[in-house]
Amino acid sequence: MRISMCSIVFDLLISLGYMMIFKKCGIKLFWAFIPFAREYQISRCSERENDGLVYAFFGGVEMLMDILFSFLSDYSYLVAFLSIPYLAFVIGRIVYAIRIYTGLAEVFGRSKKWAFLFIFAESVAALVWGFSKSFQPVKELNLYDKEGAKVFGGEVKAEDEGLSVNITERTATAFFKKKTLLKDIHMNIPKGHMVLLLGGSGAGKTTYVNAVTGYEKANAKVLLNGKNIYTEYSRMLFDIGFVPQQDLMRGTDTVKLTLSDAASLRLPSGVPKKERKERIEAVLEEFGLRAIENSLVDKLSGGQRKRLSIAMEYISDPSLFILDEPDSGLDGVVARGLFEKLRAIADEGKIVIVITHTPDRVIDLFDDVIVLAKDASRTGRLAWYGPVDESYKFFGKDSMEEILLSINQKEEGGEGKADEFVEKYADYMQEKVG
Amino acid sequence: MGETNTGTSSNLRQGHIGHVSQTLIYLGKLFRMFIFQNDWKVLPMSAVIAGLVSFTVGKNLFVSMEGTGTAAFAYACICVWNGFFNSIQSVCRERPIVKREHRSGLHISSYIVAHMIYQAFLCALQAGIIILVCYFMKVKLPQDALVVRNATIEFGITLFLITYCSDMLALLVSTIAKTTTAAMTIMPFLLIVQLLFSGAFFSLPEKVMPFTNLTTTKWGLTAICAEGDYNSLPMVSLWNSAYKLKHIKMEGDTEPFAIVFDYIEEHDLRDEILLKSAELNQNENYKHDALVVYKCWAMLIAWTLIYVGASTLILEFIDKDRR
Numbered sequence: 001m002r003i004s005m006c007s008i009v010f011d012l013l014i015s016l017g018y019m020m021i022f023k024k025c026g027i028k029l030f031w032a033f034i035p036f037a038r039e040y041q042i043s044r045c046s047e048r049e050n051d052g053l054v055y056a057f058f059g060g061v062e063m064l065m066d067i068l069f070s071f072l073s074d075y076s077y078l079v080a081f082l083s084i085p086y087l088a089f090v091i092g093r094i095v096y097a098i099r100i101y102t103g104l105a106e107v108f109g110r111s112k113k114w115a116f117l118f119i120f121a122e123s124v125a126a127l128v129w130g131f132s133k134s135f136q137p138v139k140e141l142n143l144y145d146k147e148g149a150k151v152f153g154g155e156v157k158a159e160d161e162g163l164s165v166n167i168t169e170r171t172a173t174a175f176f177k178k179k180t181l182l183k184d185i186h187m188n189i190p191k192g193h194m195v196l197l198l199g200g201s202g203a204g205k206t207t208y209v210n211a212v213t214g215y216e217k218a219n220a221k222v223l224l225n226g227k228n229i230y231t232e233y234s235r236m237l238f239d240i241g242f243v244p245q246q247d248l249m250r251g252t253d254t255v256k257l258t259l260s261d262a263a264s265l266r267l268p269s270g271v272p273k274k275e276r277k278e279r280i281e282a283v284l285e286e287f288g289l290r291a292i293e294n295s296l297v298d299k300l301s302g303g304q305r306k307r308l309s310i311a312m313e314y315i316s317d318p319s320l321f322i323l324d325e326p327d328s329g330l331d332g333v334v335a336r337g338l339f340e341k342l343r344a345i346a347d348e349g350k351i352v353i354v355i356t357h358t359p360d361r362v363i364d365l366f367d368d369v370i371v372l373a374k375d376a377s378r379t380g381r382l383a384w385y386g387p388v389d390e391s392y393k394f395f396g397k398d399s400m401e402e403i404l405l406s407i408n409q410k411e412e413g414g415e416g417k418a419d420e421f422v423e424k425y426a427d428y429m430q431e432k433v434g
Numbered sequence: 435m436g437e438t439n440t441g442t443s444s445n446l447r448q449g450h451i452g453h454v455s456q457t458l459i460y461l462g463k464l465f466r467m468f469i470f471q472n473d474w475k476v477l478p479m480s481a482v483i484a485g486l487v488s489f490t491v492g493k494n495l496f497v498s499m500e501g502t503g504t505a506a507f508a509y510a511c512i513c514v515w516n517g518f519f520n521s522i523q524s525v526c527r528e529r530p531i532v533k534r535e536h537r538s539g540l541h542i543s544s545y546i547v548a549h550m551i552y553q554a555f556l557c558a559l560q561a562g563i564i565i566l567v568c569y570f571m572k573v574k575l576p577q578d579a580l581v582v583r584n585a586t587i588e589f590g591i592t593l594f595l596i597t598y599c600s601d602m603l604a605l606l607v608s609t610i611a612k613t614t615t616a617a618m619t620i621m622p623f624l625l626i627v628q629l630l631f632s633g634a635f636f637s638l639p640e641k642v643m644p645f646t647n648l649t650t651t652k653w654g655l656t657a658i659c660a661e662g663d664y665n666s667l668p669m670v671s672l673w674n675s676a677y678k679l680k681h682i683k684m685e686g687d688t689e690p691f692a693i694v695f696d697y698i699e700e701h702d703l704r705d706e707i708l709l710k711s712a713e714l715n716q717n718e719n720y721k722h723d724a725l726v727v728y729k730c731w732a733m734l735i736a737w738t739l740i741y742v743g744a745s746t747l748i749l750e751f752i753d754k755d756r757r
Contacts, residue, residue, distance in 0.1 A: 077642070237539055238538075246530060248534040261459050261462075264459050265451065265459065265535065265538055266539065269451045269452070
């Protein structure tokens, strides 16, 4: 009983300390008195929310097992077997606690060694951090969702040809929490256009691409040449080419074999063998891979690999072609050559969308630019879609890099004008569409 | 450029190649890896391990009860080891590629079936290699066939099924693990479970015995012991232990044990005693009966199918991998 009283007193001291820490972080104080929820809230304060959820889960399981053990008082094989996962959960909880307290030390600008005091003398550490005025967060915490920039809310009328995108929102649920990743994105991209997809880190570029290709479905209507990508996904799969950033190919295959297997996978089974062979030969020629057709993929240079990776998707002659940083790791001359090739593909009447972090060296090759920005609610929003020249006027800048800088958040070194441009673009769309 | 892209996008958008064609494509890739990516090395490796085991415990296989128990366990372990190494990295090492190909229309079932066929080829070769090594090292092999006509082929089928079952378990781990490092971390843990819960080599508490049904080693070594007629083999451990007492003197210079042993040897009773001793230690599970072998094979096949099913199911979720 004395031990129980002791633990209650210690727990109260911890709660008091946590209550004061919560006050500094802007978290509701009553959470300090609820076990496990208290640690979860501390994890929010230390910007380690996911770690906090795992910690709370481990703690909850441990507590349930404690209750179970109290019923299984005698030693038995069941107790022995349960002790093993119990031990694993205890170890896991300690590791996650270290992660959380290390994060807290970072947020408060203190030494990470404090994490160990939290582990071994939680009450002392919590009281010191809670009541001492010298312990204050050194950075702004975004614990509660802020209001995002205003939405356009309308829809663009789909054209018979080209790509029509109307994304209302794209949400994802992680650890029982719903998050809006992308919102209010509407555009019509005509055939034959090469489009730059610009956006800072976390602005939703990949989410946008996945939503447009139907790979990760959003609350949206996406039409390619009048056909709904979402409802006819399996049939339209081969009409969309997506080239990932990494060159994901088997190093032990030759160039020709890689293309041949890609053709077998991507071309319809009704295509005669002769036609398939001709297509492979033509693509080898087009992408300048003829001279290295018998080389192993492992032996290729960065530029050659990239061309092969693009050729693998191009083999099925898609109408929509999306490339994620195709120029990463390539020098200026090689990158320019690659983008000229993409321009030629667009000139065939295809839509080419490219994500790149060095757009200015090849901007003359693009028709349009899509600018995605992270608004105050940290949701990916459309800040601009239209011709490249007009985008300079819209943002009042002279280069794509400057535009990117203006929409990036201040903590990322940008000007933090994302919301301003998202709202300006919403007004522009309102005027345009009516 | 214009000439080359005639019509494939507008025509024939439907009806892409089916499961069988995809399986053949991937089978081709796997065999190319066998030749060019050093996957062939698992074959000489299995010969080396089989040689080591045959050298150390092979001479006692199907000669005495204890020797057979130990050696059958060791040979089952070689098969498990071979199976694990064959495919523990096979999926995880190319996971991002599989993810890209799945996005482009790859059927996961075709991919897994290709692995099943390729691994069956590897496992069959490894089982053959073990038997060849046993033959060259003059390890005694089972004489009476229970299920098929040839006892060596029957023994080979058992070795194949043990290897293949373990191989598919490793394939399952390879589909779960996101990296090769993670897969190689899980592997020793699984190996320990296979060794500990074989149900024969380590004496386990009665309550734990049902868990042995989950292991490949239990069904493998049971089949090997049944094929080698374990229960009709002599038991030598009791004799060997007792023989150590032969020259112990009691009540002066008398050696009572020596008198008994001399009598046994004079009357040629040693083998009879060894067989009697074995008779009292027979194991019903290792009965020289076709039904026992059938049951073990059925269990190994059942576990193989479970592992394959789970692998396919898990890999279907590859699109959920974090970017």
